[in-house]
Amino acid sequence: MRSGERILMLQRRFPSANMALVTGPRPILVDTGFGSDLPETERLLAQLGVPPAKLHLIANTHFHVDHAGGNHGLQQAYGVPVAASAPDAALVNGRHPNACDAAFLDHPVQHYRVDRVLRDGDELDTGEVVLRVLATPGHTASHLSFYAPAERVLVLGDVFHRDDVAWLNLCTDGPDPVEQMLATLDRLARLPVAWACSGHGPRIDDVPAALDAARRRYEKWREQPQKIGWHACKRLFGSALMLEGGMDAERVRAYLLNAPWFVESSRRIFERQPEEFADQLVAEMLRARAARWQDGRLVPLTPYTPVPAGWVRPDMRPRFWPRDAL
Structure with a gap:
């Protein structure tokens, strides 16, 4: 300003x-x-x-x-x-x-x-x-x-x-x-x-x-369309890590294999199965210093403001939005 x-x-x-x-x-x-x-x-x-x-x-x-x-x-x-x-x-x-x-x-x-x-x-x-x-x-x-x-x-x-x-x-x-x-x-x-x-x-x-x-x-x-895919996947996975304040190894895998952006990117851009590509994305996040393992959790390295615990609720999805609020 x-x-x-x-x-x-x-x-x-x-x-x-x-x-x-x-x-x-x-x-x-x-x-x-x-x-x-x-x-x-x-x-x-x-x-x-x-x-x-x-x-x-x-x-x-x-x-x-x-x-x-x-x-x-x-x-x-x-x-x-x-x-x-x-x-x-x-x-x-x-x-x-x-x-x-x-x-x-x-x-x-x-x-x-x-x-x-x-x-x-x-x-x-x-x-x-x-x-x-x-x-x-x-x-x-x-x-x-x-x-x-x-x-x-x-x-x-x-x-x-x-x-x-x-x-x-x-x-x-x-x-x-x-x-x-x-x-x-x-x-x-x-x-x-x-x-x-x-x-x-x-x-x-x-x-x-x-x-x-x-x-x-x-x-x-x-x-080089795969460069587009790498850039997007790193940004989106970094954002997910921020929203959760980091993830342990089990959560990383569960999250990625259920995230539509990751599953679609794996298959359509990289022509890999999501189970295989998950490890490659984690490795790339570490190589690019976008994330690191800390106390058993993969945490983002980009500065961010933590989301308060309990703030995210299941109803924060458009399919659950109230129609009477229009």
Whole structure:
């Protein structure tokens, strides 16, 4: 966060994603972090002089739990409306079992509703800042970014980061994500941008350099799809380890062999049986220093905020969401 700016980046630790507070008489919060991090979200907003009750709108880049997990708490406690892409809205409001990709990713997410549908070219006005909605598919097919032309600020979500790129889903989106992402980068490269807020990591002050680095990596992936799979599997398994605070060897195996993202990746991307590939993924996590064994548990090495014990409940799946909450 930097004083004097109308768009403030709130950098968050995993399992949350970064947020952007767009100030003005009708302030907008882009993305809301993970659900259990809601108390920190409330404190951060209050410290910036915009307590949650003053928010005019939540705008989601996409509906993954690290970006939309706080929607429930802010909507239920303060009545803040949520805006999202049309495909995301249809799945969320239709209570589809895989809304938020929750079934495929095995992620807990509390129920919410989408009150406003966003489409490419729409504008959101806080009274001080105008945000232009951009369709930026790649990480998900319905991913959105937000651009403030007057401020020359780009809120990227998970398009690319300062030191990394987004994981891509070859299992449910087929081979198109790479081509979609490259087209998205071409579109964003034409915008004059002073700085960008991505979904993870520090703010991006040299946007052209980060964008070019991302393009080079995505282009390599186009010819080597297994690299896409490795990147995604390490990110998703790392996230699972964070949500559980680490796993013992028995739990590691049980989790992986029952996680749809892992089973599908094993068979479709790596052409291996999940039982065989489980050991290879653990070995790769250790080699890449993404995790280590500690006191008999495989623990993630990326800094994160622990999820409170007992916070995750079985009903935190879209198939159990109440329909009367719409």
